[in-house]
Amino acid sequence: MSAKSIFRRHPFPGFLTLLCILFFICPCQSDELQTLLNLKSSLENSKTNIFDSWTPENSVCKFTGIVCDSNGIVKEINLSQENLSGTLPFDSICSLKSLEKLSLGSNFLNGSITDYLRNCKTLQYLDLGENSFSGKVPDLSSLSQLKFLNLNRSGFSGQFPWKSLANLTSLTFLSLGDNPFDKSLFPIEVLKLEKLYWLYLTNCSIGGKIPEEIGNLTLLGNLELSDNHLFGEIPVGITKLINLRQLELYNNELTGKFPVGFGGLMNLVNFDASTNNLEGDLSELKNLTHIASLQLFENQFSGEIPAEFGDFEFLQELSLYTNKFTGSLPPKIGSWAEFLYIDVSENLLTGHIPPDMCKKGTLTDLLMLQNNFNGGIPESYAECSSLVRLRINNNSLSGIVPPGIWSLPAIKIIDLTLNQFKGPVTSNIGEAKSLAQLFLANNGFSGELPTNISGASSFVAINLSSNQFSGQIPESIGKLKKLGSLHMEDNLLSGAIPSSLGSCVSLNDLGLSGNSLSGEIPATLGYLPSLNSLNLSDNKLSGEIPMSLSSLRLTVLDLSNNRLIGSVPESLSINAFSGSFAGNPGLCSQSMRNLRRCSSDSSSSGNARTMILCLIAGASVLVMSLICFIYVKFRPKNKDPLINRHDSWAMKQFHLLSFSEEEVVKALKKENLIGKGGSGNVYKVILRNGNQLAVKHIWKSYSSDRNSCRSSMAMLGNGKGRSPEYDAEVATLSSIRHVNVVKLYCSITSEDSNLLVYEYMPNGSLWDRLHTSGKIEMDWMVRYEIAVGAARGLEYLHHGCDRPVIHRDVKSSNILLDEQMKPRIADFGLAKIVRANAAWDSTHIIAGTHGYIAPEYGYTYKVTEKSDVYSFGVVLMELVTGKKPVEPEFGESKDIVQWVCSEMRNRGSVVDMVDSCISKTLKEDAENVLRIAIHCTARTPALRPSMRMVVQLLEEAEPGTLSGIIFSKEGETNELQSNGKV
Structure with missing residues (x-):
């Protein structure tokens, strides 16, 4: 019966409408309504009202997003x-028989994708990227109509079903990158998808050579194969992809030269082949006239930079650092477009600095260090108000720095070290409100320092050493409250040391040696809470050494070759400072052998009082010893098994003690046990005077092996008696005097065990505060102070000791926190002292803890300071993200370093990686430290910064002072590149 006949026979509109609903509309729409309501019930949404319209009363076509x-x-x-x-x-979604597009990307969806996906046979567009799925990707061969497939960074793992792609011949967009798939060779199935214009396979574990057949994909406009295991040469076939606008091959193992014909890719806008082993010159690139971003750093390229680069009208970003380029830069380079940055550091380049790279007023980074450039700084850069970082150190540059450079409004670092510059630092430097680091060492700068230098209130580091600066140090320098490092050695400075330096509350490193400074040492220096290194040697200083210096926790002190008189304060009369007072004939000491002994005439009344107190203390010790002897001789036997086991204990003290070995040993009872390790137990000891100690009891029968990485003091050698190195290493570690290294009071030994007595840290470890049941909320300011303090402790171990100490087990559980949450580096059980003229430690026992071990350990077994830097980078990542070094969410066989790097590459913003406990206003500051962490965890040790540089970078990243920086190499920083790479 036709529809018309129905209308003729039943002229009642209500009845006809009901028939239409029942027979034509109801069955389909009711099924689709139920399907969408099932989808709604499976999902949660806390931030938008996306599902408000998804109600049974509404038509499904009025649902938001449908x-x-x-x-x-x-x-x-x-x-x-x-x-x-x-x-x-x-199973429900794929019942929608006409569904062509399913777009669910950039959410927080989880769980696995079942085989029901194969029933979505009408799909043309599928986006599940940027989610948190798990398990394998199911077979896709039934989705033959797909044109768009995005699974990028979706969380899938296992073996990807590459073979199923052979049936998806309609695909134009394919993005599968940043997933922890199982390793496989380059999938040949992809080469048959000749309609592709977009192919993203970055960081998805593919290896082998890039096939020649890649040239079959002639419609490609975007090809990204970075962060994989690809090797061999770039195939000639790639030169057929004349529609390419973006080509990304970075961080692989590619070798050889650019193939002949590569210059035919004239539509390229972004090209990145950095961090490979490519070689040859760049002549094949001279016709890439549309290039905007060219990244070829960390390769083996050589030859001259083509003159044609100077005519590239769209060039905005150029990074060629760490290669072997020679010759000069094209004079017009960077002068046409809104040029952003250039980094050609660590090459063999010569000639002058091109004058017009800031012609458009957009240049932020001028990085040309470690080359052979000559001439001066062009005047044009004095007007470059956008410039943030000027690093042209270690070249052959000369002349007078244009005055406008000193006062650029956005400048944060000026590094002109190791050149031949001359002339003054002009007074307008006080206008540089953003300037944090000024490095002018080893030049010919002269004149007096500007009195208004304090106007540059962001200073954290100043190094003017080895120049010809004269006159007095400005008294106004005391206004620099953020200044952490000040070096003015080997100049012509005269007059008194400003007492105002005592107001530089952040100062930790002060070097003024090799000048003509006179007068007394200001007592105010003794009030600097963070001062760790003080060098005033080779001046004309007079008077007595201020007693206030006794309160400092100095690791470096040098007052030699001055005109000081009087007695050396007893707290400074230690072996570590044995040469610190030489060349001062007027100085004397009661305990230092290399100084004359203080006579009664030369001793002050204060010294006399000190001697009397020492005599009284000595008599008290004798009395106490006699009492202890009588007690030990006639006491009843103690029931504690630890006490009974040993007839005698020998104490070796490293600080002035207020307790005896007997008091410590008696407290080693089960009820005082606070921790256990592979080498022994840890006890909390409360002394009679109320002070608290932490005591490690280490059995000499303990034998270290690769599974005992968590144990303390593995340096006991083979466990059978003391090793020949034990005394030397403990002596070195016990001499450490640093506010951020846990204090070792003494060792107490017996026949079969050792006790190590440390200061007690009431807030436990950083691991406890971040990850365990003892977790507490710490905002970014607390975490930042922990990061800086721990970095300073490691910096001291690496750079402040006579011989560097490599910790080898840096981790959050070995960073202890005192009552004010100040950090201390602890547990030197795997520490290695670098001995003069000795090769690096190379042992086939993996030292360290899973998740913190530097990658080079797996193939070289070598330990250097850079191994500690890597581990510290992991700790920084813990502080920022709140995550453990190894979490299931990172994927199989992946750790926090791989996870962070993957996230950094693929997000425009990385705020989501920052721990939710950190307040929103400080999340950007936390991001800055995360970028430092990435630099610390560089795969190649040589690319990691030293701990000294890490401290400087962290100080520069003080909350509220910086915006997004990342790094390109040791000591270098680069703005986050537009494509999100690191």
Whole structure:
């Protein structure tokens, strides 16, 4: 019966409408309504009202995010970037028989994708990227109509079903990158997808050579194969991809030269082949006239930079550092477009600095260090108000620095070290409100220092050493409250040391040696809470050494070759400072052998009082010893098994003690046990005077092996008696005097065990505060102070000791926190002292803890300071993200370093990686430290900064002072590149 006849026989509109609903509309729409309501019930959304319209009363075509066709049938589901979480009911979703588009990317979806996905046979567009799925990607061969497939950074793992791609011949967009798939060779199935214009396979564990057949994909505009295991030469076939606008091959193992014909890719806008082993010259690139970003750093390229680069009208970013380029830069380079940065550091380049790279007023980074450039700094850069970082150190540059350079409004670092510059630092430097680091060492600068230098209130580091500066140090320098490091050695400075330096509350490193400074040492220096290194040697200083210096925790002190008189304060009369007072005939000491002994005439009344107190203390010790002897001789036997086991204990003290070995040993009872390790137990000891100690009891029968990385003091050698190095290493570690290294009071030994007595840290370890049941909320300011303090402790171990000490087990559980949450580096059980003229430690016992071990350990077994730097970078990542070094969410066989780097590459913003406990206003500051952490965890040790540089970078990243920086090499920083790479 036709529809017209129905209308003729039943002229009642209500009845006809009911028939239409029952027979034509109801069955389909009711099924689709139920399907969408099932989808809604499976998902959660806490930030938007996306599902408010998804009610049974509404037509499904009016649901937010739903698109229907002309017949009212659901055609599209668009719910990307809606903060959705939960699992997807694909059995229900794929019942929508006309569904062409499913867009759920950039959410928080989880769970696995079942084989029901194969029933979505009408799909043309599938986006599940940027989610947290798990398990394998199911077979996709039934989705033959797919044109768009995005699974990028979706969390899938296992073996990807590459073979199923052979059936998806309609694909134009394929993005599978940043997933922890199982390793495989380059998938040949992809080479048959000749309609592709977008192919993203970065960081998805593919290896082998790039096939020649890649040239079959002639429609490609975007090809990204970075962060994989690809090797061999760039194939000639790639030269056929004349539509390419973006080509990314960075961080692989590619070798050889650019193939002949590569210059035919004239549509290229972004090209990155950095961090490979490519070689040859750049002549094949001279015709890439549309290039905007060229990244070829960390390769083996050589030859001259083509003159044609100077005519590239769209060039904005150029990074060629760490290669072997020679010759000069094209004079017009960077002068046409809104040029952003240039980094050609660590090459063999000569000639002058091109004058017009800031012609458009957009240049932020001028980085040309470690080359052979000559001439001066062009005047044009004095007007470059956008410039943030000027680093041209270690060249052959000369002349007078244009005055405008000193006062650039955005400048944060000026590094002109190791050149031949001359002339003054002009008074307008006080206008540089952003300037944090000024490095002018080893030049010919002269004149007096500007009195208004304090106007540059952001200073954290100044190094003017080895120049010809004269006159007095400005008294106004005391206004620099953020200044942490000040070096003015080997100049012509005269007059008194400003007492105002005592107001530089952040100062930890002060070097003024090799000048003509006179007068007394200001007592105010003794009030600097963080001062760790003080060198005033080779001046004309007079008077007595201020007693206030006794309160400092100095690791470096040098007052030699001055005109000082009087007695050396007893607290400074230690072996570590044995040469610190030489060349001062007027000085004397009661305990230092290399100084004359203080006579009664030369001793002050204060010294006499000190001697009397020492005599009284000595008599008290004798009396106490006699009492202890009588007690030990006639006491009843103690029931504690530890006490009974040993007839005698020998104490070796490293600080002035207020307790005896007997008091410590008696407290080693089960009820005082606070921790256990592979080498022994840890006890908390409360002394009679109320002070608290932490005591490690180490059995000499303990034998270290690769599974005992968590144990303390593995340096006991083979465990059978003391090793020949034990006394030397403990002596070195016990001499450490640093506010951020845990204090070792003494060792107490017996026949079969050792006790190590440390200061007690009431807040436990950083690991406890971040990850365990003892976790507490710490905002960024607390975490930042922990990061800086721990870095300073490691810096001292690496750079402040006579011989560097490599910790070898840096981790958050070995960073202890005192009552004020100040950090101390602890547990030197795996520490290695670098001995003069000795090779690096190379042992086949892996030292360290899983998640913190530097990658080079797996193939070289070598330990250097850079191994500690890597481990510290992991700690920084813990502080920023709140995550453990190894978490299931990172994927199989992945750790926090790989996770962070992957996230950094693929997010425009990295705020989501920052721990939710950190307040929103400080999350950007935490991001800055995360970028430092990435620099510390560089795969190649040589690219990691020293701990000294890490401290400087962290100080520069003080909350509220910086915005997004990342790093390109040791000592170098680079703005985050536009494509999100590190």
